[in-house]
């Protein structure tokens with residue numbers, strides 16, 4: 001390879017080869033591979049070592065820090081027509097990208113619902129990139145790996161062995177695809193060609209008032225309109241009220257509407273509340289409505305024997321959307337849609353264009369391809385990092401880390417309840433603790449959170465409950481222990497006291 005490249009070298013070499021630092025040969029003659037594989041190997045090994053060092057010492061650095069203006073400005077440069085030496089680009093990554101990431105690998109990151117990733121997931125992601133498999137279809141092992149994952153998830157959730165499943169970006173997308181299948185089943189295949197003109201009546205859907213915003217968005221994207229989503233009130237625990245669900249369906253039926261979908265939530269985004277999935281399944285069955293579960297993070301409580309009762313009834317859903325990148329810590333992104341009726345799944349999306357014809361043998365063989373199960377034709381090998389994660393860690397270890405998150409959340413709740421300065425404002429059903437600085441306005445809650453984030457000591461987030469801004473800590477990270485929760489409380493008290501005593505003066 002090096003010899004060939006040397007032989008091809010023409011005229012005066014200009015800039016260096018990005019990967020090897022060796023001089024350019026005529027571009028038209030070159031592949032995009034490094035000229036010097038040995039140097040590429042050396043640099044790659046060093047980059048991997050650096051990343052392993054970074055992860056194994058993650059606690060020594062700030063949880064998050066904003067990128068300085070000069071760093072941000074580096075990403076406003078014009079398109080590079082000539083490549084640079086890989087060593088220089090790696091140095092840029094180390095100085096200008098790595099320090100300014102989201103921070104969700106750090107145990108004191110408690111904002112939003114972010115998974116932390118794992119070193120083994122990182123390794124798998126690199127191997128997948130090496131194979132560069134297109135998992136949209138065709139006859140290759142990547143599809144078997146994805147089918148293996150589908151069978152495992154079917155087992156976890158008590159679905160039939162031959163349930164259907166597909167990796168997607170995240171639960172927002174999985175919920176959208178679940179809704180499209182429900183729409184297809186309600187209106188028949190005609191909806192694929194005729195659109196909503198095929199509907200004999202107005203479609204209506206149901207979910208809780210605490211459901212994630214992507215459900216309403218899915219109705220908008222599907223052309224049904226979010227106005228036709230009934231946001232059913234929740235009880236004191238944050239779960240959808242079944243009496244109100246029944247009433248909403250009955251009212252729509254009386255108006256001649258066509259109720260077609262009810263979405264139960266396993267772990268609401270704001271507080272981690274669990275809907276009564278058993279109760280929703282009964283209602284959905286009685287009314288012949290598609291029952292979909294948004295289990296973005298909470299569905300994986302099913303891995304734990306202790307927590308599994310919280311998601312009882314999930315096995316009766318028609319479809320489940322959940323993320324591997326949240327509580328299973330598969331590196332972003334890895335959302336999944338599991339569908340009980342494999343044929344219903346396929347008939348919503350399958351498309352027999354001539355260039356996607358199946359062959360009796362060869363690379364074009366095999367049924368069903370993932371491109372039959374969603375709109376993506378080109379797809380990466382997400383299944384590989386999920387397979388590595390489950391094969392190396394095992395489902396029980398992931399379940400134990402999920403249980404620990406819930407214990408840490410309860411520990412944090414207990415600590416906060418003992419401090420008169422704070423009030424816990426929602427029941428802690430799972431792993432999310434929502435609280436406020438007692439007696440203070442919304443601006444103090446916001447200032448305390450921004451302060452903790454900017455000091456790099458912890459990263460909680462904010463949400464709104466009952467019209468008031470609250471501080472939200474979602475314990476999702478497998479690295480977070482009660483020791484970190486205690487450290488969080490110390491920083492929280494320092495920031496809060498500084499705000500209460502000095503108005504907007506920040507504790508540093």
Ligand SMILES: Cc1ncc(COP(=O)(O)O)c(C=O)c1O
Pocket residue numbers: 113169170171172173212214265267268269294295296297323335
């Ligand atoms: C309950 C729930 N549904 C849906 C989503 C969206 O998932 P994603 O960000 O993977 O699209 C989230 C994200 O936190 C969530 O908590």
